[in-house]
Amino acid sequence: MSEVKAVFDAMLGRFDADEADDMSAVFQFDMDEGEHYHLSIEDGKCALAEGEHDDPTVTLEMDLQTLKDVMSGELDGMAAFMQGKIRADGDVMLATKLTQIFPH
Template identity: 50%
Template sequence: MSAIQGLFDTMTGRFNSAAAAGLEAVFQYKLDEGDCYYAAISGGSCVLGKGEHDSPSVVLMMDSQTFKEILAGETNGMQAFMAGRIRADGDIMLATRLEALFPAS
């Protein structure tokens, strides 16, 4: 298992189903190093998958270092976006909910 896969696996353990109430969305992650993963949220649950989803709600593009820092709580996702370290395509407002959906430990 890659280190990136391990990071995505930790997201499952942090998933806050209360924050996902009523949310139907797919967050697609495209890392600059070539890894693609997605988090599909529906019915208060989250399914993580490897690869590209057919119809993501929002696509987030960044390097793996930025992704690691955000998951570790070292970097704020919104600040990283404003600094140009994260690029987004699709429903960008959805991305603002990620911190509540997957709180840092």
Template identity: 50%
Template sequence: MTDIQSLFAQMVGRFDSAAAAGLEAVFQYRLDEGDAYYAAISNGECTLGEGEHDEPSVTLLMDTETFKEVLDGETNGMQAFMAGRIRAEGDIMLATRLETLFPVS
């Protein structure tokens, strides 16, 4: 498992199914280094996929360092977005739920 894969596995491991009640969504991640993964949420479960999803609800673009910092809680995702370190395409409001869906702890 690559470092990037383990980061995504860590994120999915923190998934809060209660926060996802009634949510059907696909969060596509595209890292500047070329890695693409997605987290698909359906029926209170989250599955991780590698590559590009056919119909992502929102796509988040960032570099690996930013992803690590947000995952570790060093950087607030919304602040990183406002600072231009994270770019989003699609349902941007959905991206605001990430902190509750995948709490840092």
């Protein structure tokens, strides 16, 4: 298993269905390491799939270390975005909810 996939699997284990209760969204992650994953959230459930989604709600580009730092709470997601460590396209405000949906 790739290190990138391991991070996403860990995120799935921390999924907070209450935070995502009324959400219907697809988070596309394009990793600088060349891997692509998307998280689909609907009806209080979350599913991880490899590859690129046809119509993501928000697309986030970053490297593995940035993903790890943001999801562990070591780096604030908005700060990472402002520093250019995360590039986002689509519903950027939705991306700010990632650490609430997947608390560390």
